[in-house]
Amino acid sequence: MSSQDHLKETDTEARFEFKKEEKSAFRSEKGLTEETIRVISEDKDEPEWMLERRLRALEQFKAMPMPTDWPEAPDLSEVDIDQIVPYIRPDIDVRGGVDDWTDLPEEIKDTFDKLGIPEAEKNALSGVGAQYESEIVYQNMQERWEEKGVVFCDMDKAVQEHEELVKEYFMTKAVPPSDNKFAALHGAIWSGGSFVYVPEDTTVEMPIQAYFRMNSEGMGQFEHTLIIAEEGSEVHYIEGCSAPKYSAFNLHSGGVEVFVGEDAHVQYSTVQNWSKNTYNLNTKRAIAEKGGRMEWISGSMGSKATMLYPSTILKGRGASDNHITIAFAGEGQDIDTGAKVYHNAPETKSTIESKSISKDGGRTNYRGLVHIADGASDSSTAVECDALMFDNESTSDTMPYMEINESKVDVAHEATVGKIGDEDIFYLQSRGLDDDDAKQMIVSGFIEPITEELPIEYAVELNRLVELEMEGSLG
Amino acid sequence: MSTKAIESLSEDTVRRIAEERDEPEWLLETRLDALEALETAELPDVIQTPGRRWTDLEALDFEALVDPLNQSDATERTAGDDEVVVAPFTEAFDEHGDTLEEHFGSVLDPEHNYLTALSVALFTTGTFVYVPEGVDVEDVKVRAEMNSRSLFSQTLVVAEESSSVTILESIASGEAGDVEGDRYFSNLVEVVGGENADVQFGSLQNLDDDTYTYSLKRGVTDTYATIDWIESNFGSKLTRSDVETELNGDGSESQIVGTFFGSEDQHFDVNARVWHQAEHTTADLVTRGVLDDVARSVYEGVQDVGEDAWSTSSYQRENTLMLSDDAEADASPKLIIHNHDTEASHSATVGQVDAEDLFYLESRSIDSKTARNMLVEGFFVPVLEEIAVDEFREDVEDLVVERLQ
Numbered sequence: 001m002s003s004q005d006h007l008k009e010t011d012t013e014a015r016f017e018f019k020k021e022e023k024s025a026f027r028s029e030k031g032l033t034e035e036t037i038r039v040i041s042e043d044k045d046e047p048e049w050m051l052e053r054r055l056r057a058l059e060q061f062k063a064m065p066m067p068t069d070w071p072e073a074p075d076l077s078e079v080d081i082d083q084i085v086p087y088i089r090p091d092i093d094v095r096g097g098v099d100d101w102t103d104l105p106e107e108i109k110d111t112f113d114k115l116g117i118p119e120a121e122k123n124a125l126s127g128v129g130a131q132y133e134s135e136i137v138y139q140n141m142q143e144r145w146e147e148k149g150v151v152f153c154d155m156d157k158a159v160q161e162h163e164e165l166v167k168e169y170f171m172t173k174a175v176p177p178s179d180n181k182f183a184a185l186h187g188a189i190w191s192g193g194s195f196v197y198v199p200e201d202t203t204v205e206m207p208i209q210a211y212f213r214m215n216s217e218g219m220g221q222f223e224h225t226l227i228i229a230e231e232g233s234e235v236h237y238i239e240g241c242s243a244p245k246y247s248a249f250n251l252h253s254g255g256v257e258v259f260v261g262e263d264a265h266v267q268y269s270t271v272q273n274w275s276k277n278t279y280n281l282n283t284k285r286a287i288a289e290k291g292g293r294m295e296w297i298s299g300s301m302g303s304k305a306t307m308l309y310p311s312t313i314l315k316g317r318g319a320s321d322n323h324i325t326i327a328f329a330g331e332g333q334d335i336d337t338g339a340k341v342y343h344n345a346p347e348t349k350s351t352i353e354s355k356s357i358s359k360d361g362g363r364t365n366y367r368g369l370v371h372i373a374d375g376a377s378d379s380s381t382a383v384e385c386d387a388l389m390f391d392n393e394s395t396s397d398t399m400p401y402m403e404i405n406e407s408k409v410d411v412a413h414e415a416t417v418g419k420i421g422d423e424d425i426f427y428l429q430s431r432g433l434d435d436d437d438a439k440q441m442i443v444s445g446f447i448e449p450i451t452e453e454l455p456i457e458y459a460v461e462l463n464r465l466v467e468l469e470m471e472g473s474l475g
Numbered sequence: 476m477s478t479k480a481i482e483s484l485s486e487d488t489v490r491r492i493a494e495e496r497d498e499p500e501w502l503l504e505t506r507l508d509a510l511e512a513l514e515t516a517e518l519p520d521v522i523q524t525p526g527r528r529w530t531d532l533e534a535l536d537f538e539a540l541v542d543p544l545n546q547s548d549a550t551e552r553t554a555g556d557d558e559v560v561v562a563p564f565t566e567a568f569d570e571h572g573d574t575l576e577e578h579f580g581s582v583l584d585p586e587h588n589y590l591t592a593l594s595v596a597l598f599t600t601g602t603f604v605y606v607p608e609g610v611d612v613e614d615v616k617v618r619a620e621m622n623s624r625s626l627f628s629q630t631l632v633v634a635e636e637s638s639s640v641t642i643l644e645s646i647a648s649g650e651a652g653d654v655e656g657d658r659y660f661s662n663l664v665e666v667v668g669g670e671n672a673d674v675q676f677g678s679l680q681n682l683d684d685d686t687y688t689y690s691l692k693r694g695v696t697d698t699y700a701t702i703d704w705i706e707s708n709f710g711s712k713l714t715r716s717d718v719e720t721e722l723n724g725d726g727s728e729s730q731i732v733g734t735f736f737g738s739e740d741q742h743f744d745v746n747a748r749v750w751h752q753a754e755h756t757t758a759d760l761v762t763r764g765v766l767d768d769v770a771r772s773v774y775e776g777v778q779d780v781g782e783d784a785w786s787t788s789s790y791q792r793e794n795t796l797m798l799s800d801d802a803e804a805d806a807s808p809k810l811i812i813h814n815h816d817t818e819a820s821h822s823a824t825v826g827q828v829d830a831e832d833l834f835y836l837e838s839r840s841i842d843s844k845t846a847r848n849m850l851v852e853g854f855f856v857p858v859l860e861e862i863a864v865d866e867f868r869e870d871v872e873d874l875v876v877e878r879l880q
Contacts, residue, residue: 072811369524374801389815392782398810401524404825407797411825413808419815 016273018114019244020107022216024133028087030218034058037188040087044156044191049167057177057187064181067307072365072397074305074334079279084220084251086189088133096157097129097139108132115242117211124455125238126206127152131223132213134191145204151197152208155224158195165197169226174257174285174313182307183283186222186255193223193254198233198264207236207269207455212254214243214278220251227257229264231289236267238458242302245275249304256284260292262316267295269454271462274302276332282308290316290345297453298325300335301465309367311340314348314376321350326450326462329362329394330469338368338400339383343376343409352383355447357466359390365397372404372411380410387417388446440470481537481593486510488543489596496565496599501576505585509595512586519588519689519715521744522775522807529773529805530715530744535687537593540659542624546599549622549649555614559640560605564629567603574605578633582665582721583693590689590715594627594661601629601663606638606672613864615642620649621682625659632665634672634700641675643867647710648683658686660711666694666702670724673701677867681874682710684739693719696727698753705862708735708743709874719748722756722784732861733762734871736878737770737802747791748777751784751817760791760821763858765851766802767878774804778819779811787814791821796828796854798847848879 026043028036037058041051067073091105092098101109101118112118112130121128127141129152136154145152151162158166171177177187194210214221229235243250252274260266266286274280280303286294296310312321323339341350356364366385387396398415420442428438444451444463451459489510493503522529554561560571567575585595602617619628634640646660660682668674674694682688688711694702704718720729731747749758760776778789795804808821828850836846855875862868 371524374803377800387810387812389812389817392785392814392816394813394815396810396812398808398821400807400809400823401522402804402806402823402825403524403527404795404797404804404806407800407802407827409797409825409827412822413806413824414820414822415808415810416820417810417812418818 016242017244020111020215023091023105023107024088025091026089028085030085031082032058032086032189036086040189040191043089046159047163050159053171054188057184060177061181061184061188064184066181071399074307074336076279076305078249079251081185083218083248085216085218086220086222087191088216088219089135090132090137092135092137095135096154097136099140101138104137108137111213111215112138112211115211115213120209124206125209126204127208129154129194129210130213131192131210133215133219134221136192141208148202149199150202150204151195153195155193155195155226156191158226162195162197165228166195166226169228169257169259171255171257174259174287175255175283179283182253182281183255186224186253186283190222190224190255193225196227196235196237198229198235200230201232203234204236207238209238209240212239212241214250214252217246218248218250220253223254225254225256227266228259229261229266231261232263233261234265236269239268239270242273243275243278246277248277250275250278252278252280252282254282256282258286258294260286260288260294262289263291265293267297269297269458271299271458272302272306273465276302276304278303280306280308284308284310286312288312288314288316288319288321291318292316293320295322296324296339297450298337299450299462300325300327300337301469303335304332305334306337308337309340311342312350313342313344314350315344317345318347319345320348323352324450324453325354326447327356327364328466328469329358329364331360331362333362335363336365336367338366340369341371341381343372343379343381346375346377346379348376348379350381353449354385355450356387356396357443357446358387358394358396361393363395363397365399366415367399369401369403370411372406372409374405376406377408379406381412383413385415388443389417389419436470440467443470481541483541484510484543491544492597492599499568499572499576502579505580506596509585509592512592513589513596516586516589516592519590519717522773522805530742532715540625540657540687541593541597543597545623546626547623548600548619548626550600550617550619552602553614553616554612556612558607558610559612559615560603561615562603564601564603571603571605574633575603575631578665578667579631582667582695583663583691590661591663591691594629594663598627598629600626604632604640604642606634606640608635609637611639613641615640617642617644619644619646621646621658621660622649624654627661628663630664632674632676633667634669634674636669637671638669639673641864643677643864645679645681645870647681648686656685660686660688662688662690664692668694668696668700668702668727670697671699672697675703675863677705677862677864679707679867679870680710680714684710684712684741686711688714688716690714690716692717693721694729695721696724696729698724699726700724701728703730704732705867706731706733707871708745709878711741713742715744717746717748720758721750721752722758723752725753726755727753728757730759730861731761732858734855734858735764735772736875737764737772738767738878739770740768741770744773746775749779749789751780751787751789753783754785756784757788758790761858761861762793763855765796765798765854766804767798769799769801771803772805774806776808776821777811778809778821780814780817780819782813784814785816787817787819789817789819793823795825796851797825798828798851851879852876
């Protein structure tokens with residue numbers, strides 16, 4: 001347990017809530033115009049096809065409506081793209097990320113030190129990427145993986161160095177810009193993010209992590225993550241995000257595409273702790289081939305409003321999906337999250353486990369879709385949603401959608417909502433715990449099925465975030 | 476939405492309907508307001524997911540379906556007791572005009588949507604049920620046959636304090652004369668559950684397969700009142716059915732039991748909704764349906780718990796059994812919870828007849844069709860058990876057996 005001491009001792013709040021003076025090498029104008037996109041693309045020295053894709057996405061963005069006609073959709077009226085600075089290149093010498101923390105400017109290095117990233121890299125990770133504003137500033141992977149042909153690099157660099165792969169997979173198959181308004185926005189002004197390629201039959205034993213940090217007020221972060229796991233390979237990718245709080249809104253609209261090859265296994269874990277002025281509107285999608293296995297583990301703690309529904313298309317026979325999601329909404333937060341699974345082949349399997357906690361006027365919603373196509377016989381899906389509520393100012397919604405076009409299936413959905421049990425609290429108090437500690441312990445127990453799926457460092461982190469959220473109100 | 480203007484509808488049409496029925500002025504006004512609302516009203520909400528609309532109401536050709544001045548029905552009403560009023564509106568205006576005026580439209584706003592407004596503007600049949608304070612009746616029956624291109628029916632149930640009533644309604648297709656092709660049946664039901672009143676409302680729809688059915692039933696409970704619904708849908712080409720209870724009184728309860736059986740290309744859009752708006756309220760939503768051939772079902776269940784609904788219990792179960800590979804079942808059970816002092820759960824399943832069960836019966840030398848039919852009948856048992864009225868339960872059982880032939 002001693003390896004976690006460094007995590008225990010840190011003051012978690014201080015770890016996220018610090019601001020650095022903005023020092024940028026390049027900063028785009030506010031708003032979104034063709035000109036802005038040309039400038040970004042030029043600053044990145046991109047090939048012509050990428051610029052064309054960006055411009056096409058921009059047209060789609062303009063043509064698409066905001067997702068406001070959804071039942072009980074979060075309020076996005078404040079999100080005005082014209083107020084957003086979509087691209088800030090931090091002041092660094094090496095594009096595509098240095099491989100030594102000490103080569104970074106002091107204030108950026110200090111940021112990630114405070115976030116504990118270099119420490120985690122030493123202890124538990126195969127590779128680390130760190131994004132500051134719009135660009136990856138640090139990227140490194142242990143040599144032994146490089147020798148095996150594993151690629152882990154900055155997405156912008158991948159466009160240059162792995163052009164054919166990127167051209168084939170980038171927003172063409174999994175997340176086309178036409179998917180939704182924010183996917184289109186992302187397609188137009190994406191910047192940074194990671195590219196991961198795992199060759200056939202290669203198992204990357206320790207997780208790879210990318211950490212995304214927004215520092216400037218009023219900026220938008222639009223990183224793109226593309227993971228290609230070839231046949232029989234295995235990889236665990238972890239994503240962490242945070243930003244200090246500002247009065248103006250920030251926008252995070254990432255895009256994640258995962259290609260799970262035959263019998264490959266990809267786990268994608270996110271612990272999101274955006275500041276409470278951030279709108280977090282992501283599109284994440286995986287396509288799983290025959291026998292492939294996709295796992296999404298998401299902890300949504302931060303942001304003002306989140307709309308995130310990681311989806312998996314089970315394309316090949318026997319492919320499987322596992323979603324584990326936890327949402328915690330405190331004062332002023334609207335966490336609208338869930339899962340989407342398309343069963344498009346026989347003998348496919350999915351399980352979705354969702355836990356949500358709402359308090360102090362926060363709102364959580366599980367919004368999910370399971371679609372079983374005609375012909376996807378002998379498929380099964382099980383969805384389980386549990387929600388815990390603290391007070392009658394908060395809201396807890398559950399909105400699952402099931403579309404079943406096949407008879408030889410096993411479909412089950414279950415959901416419960418309840419409050420913290422008075423008896424449970426009484427029991428713990430009778431054992432000498434005070435009210436706050438008792439509630440905290442119950443909440444930790446409630447989310448344990450999820451935290452135990454995470455590597456220990458992240459489980460500790462998540463628990464700590466939950467504790468922090470709890471402290472705010474119960475004191 | 477581009478609301479469908481119906482050319483043949485005018486103020487004159489509505490006035491003629493009201494005049495023929497010798498209606499009081501307030502009702503004519505209500506009808507005219509509803510007619511006017513058609514210009515802006517929207518069709519009922521339908522669930523949409525990326526690229527899919529679960530039920531396409533926009534495709535209905537109301538111009539062809541609605542024939543307001545030739546509505547015809549044969550309706551048999553029995554009260555089973557002198558103390559209770561069970562009558563068409565036209566026979567109730569004289570004696571119960573005030574009660575009618577007070578409650579008509581109080582539970583269900585005529586301008587709720589395009590189809591309710593259309594129905595209120597044009598209805599020519601329906602029933603008024605009035606149960607005075609403390610009266611207990613079990614045998615109210617309304618058996619209706621639809622004999623025209625379109626039929627609009629409006630029912631109002633007023634159960635006074637501490638009364639108790641069981642109402643069974645059935646609707647089927649009768650002699651349609653020379654009407655050929657598609658038909659439209661619209662059925663609005665309002666139930667006012669007074670303090671400590673107990674209302675059971677069972678409805679059995681078995682219209683022929685040329686008919687499109689829209690049915691919206693809503694009840695409101697006062698303190699300690701109970702409103703239980705049984706909604707059975709067997710007929711129609713397309714059915715949109717909404718059964719809803721607003722639990723407005725402390726300690727009030729509602730149960731919504733639903734069954735459907737779809738074969739050939741039938742489409743059922745079945746919805747059960749409950750709003751908990753007072754303390755200590757309880758709701759139980761139970762729906763079971765079977766789909767054969769290329770039939771399709773859409774289910775939405777909503778349990779909405781308001782901010783002031785302390786100590787709520789709310790449960791929902793939905794199960795669909797698929798007998799054919801080409802059938803489709805869509806379901807969306809929703810929880811909207813604004814008060815933490817709530818115990819709420821829902822579950823939904825879709826599956827087929829259990830292969831092991833089938834094998835077991837076959838190993839007992841029961842042929843496979845009989846075995847399957849036994850299992851389907853068995854599937855309905857949990858909902859049939861919720862039906863307290865023997866006669867109604869038997870009717871549903873008979874229809875299930877008939878479908879399985």
